[in-house]
Amino acid sequence: MSRTHLKIAISNALCYAKRAACCRLDMLLRYNHLTPFVRANYPKKIEALERVGISIPGVVHELVIDPRNEMEHNYQNPDNAVARHTVDIAELFVHATEAEHKRASIVAVNWNIMGSHLLTDGRDHVKFREFNHKPMLFIDVFVDPATAKVVDPGSNEIRFAKLKSFSEEKAIELARLLRGNYSHSSLSVSGRGARFYQEMKRQAGF
Numbered sequence: 483m484s485r486t487h488l489k490i491a492i493s494n495a496l497c498y499a500k501r502a503a504c505c506r507l508d509m510l511l512r513y514n515h516l517t518p519f520v521r522a523n524y525p526k527k528i529e530a531l532e533r534v535g536i537s538i539p540g541v542v543h544e545l546v547i548d549p550r551n552e553m554e555h556n557y558q559n560p561d562n563a564v565a566r567h568t569v570d571i572a573e574l575f576v577h578a579t580e581a582e583h584k585r586a587s588i589v590a591v592n593w594n595i596m597g598s599h600l601l602t603d604g605r606d607h608v609k610f611r612e613f614n615h616k617p618m619l620f621i622d623v624f625v626d627p628a629t630a631k632v633v634d635p636g637s638n639e640i641r642f643a644k645l646k647s648f649s650e651e652k653a654i655e656l657a658r659l660l661r662g663n664y665s666h667s668s669l670s671v672s673g674r675g676a677r678f679y680q681e682m683k684r685q686a687g688f
Contacts, residue, residue, distance in 0.1 A: 495565040496549055499572035503546045506576055506583065510536060513587040514657040515621055517628065517645040530650070534657040536582055539575070546572045587623070588660040589679065594618040594635065595686060599678055606677045610685035620688065621645075621660070624680050630656065633688045640688050 507527055511519055519530045524547050528538045549568050594617065597610040613635035620631045622642075631642040648656065 492562065492565040495569050499568045500547055500549075503542055503572045503575055506579055507531065507538070507542075509583060510579065513583075513585070514661065515587075515623075515628070515630075515645055516653050516657055518648055518650045518653045530654065533654050534661060536579070541571055542575050546575070585664070588663065589621045589623060591619040591660065591663050592616050594633065595682060597682060597685075599674065606675070606681065608678055608681040608685070610682055613686070619659075622683070624676055624683065631688060633686075 504524065507524065508520070510531055511527055514531070514534055514536075516527075516530050516534070519527050522530070524543060528543060531538055546568050549564055594614045595610060596612050596614060597608065599609075600607040613633070615636055617632055617634040617636065620633055622629045622631055628645045629642050630645060630648075631640055633640050645653070
């Protein structure tokens with residue numbers, strides 16, 4: 483391989499490794515509704531994920547993100563060893579967070595809707611019947627901008643706030659609250675698609 487081709491290969495390796503790691507970080511942010519951190523730098527994104535309980539080894543930034551930035555912005559020429567370490571660590575990181583990535587994104591705590599959902603002939607059939615008495619926290623990611631809603635049948639009202647209006651601390655608090663309910667029986671993490679939630683919202687009026 484010529485020196486020019488080697489430089490191109492190293493450059494591509496660093497770029498794709500960083501892209502894979504950063505894509506995973508950004509997806510985990512969105513899955514946990516950490517909206518105020520979406521446009522933050524990666525050290526701050528990593529810190530936010532760590533604070534809600536997702537372990538991100540420091541070498542992900544040091545040996546995957548930094549080398550590509552050094553090459554791109556400071557015109558450094560990393561060698562084969564750096565490229566190999568970057569790719570290996572990015573691959574290990576993606577595999578290590580695969581289970582977290584596959585967890586359902588939490589959109590409801592204290593699901594208070596009584597209804598039915600059938601899938602027949604490849605079509606969703608959703609029917610809302612009524613609310614029970616308890617209030618529900620619903621993270622409405624099916625509108626733009628995404629909105630946190632408290633649907634309270636007892637007081638016949640819906641209280642809401644756009645996720646982008648949350649402070650960083652409030653976003654962390656919300657993510658912790660939601661993640662603390664992964665094993666709760668009243669939590670809606672059934673993997674239902676957007677069609678179910680959109681139709682249930684329409685029929686129930688929230």
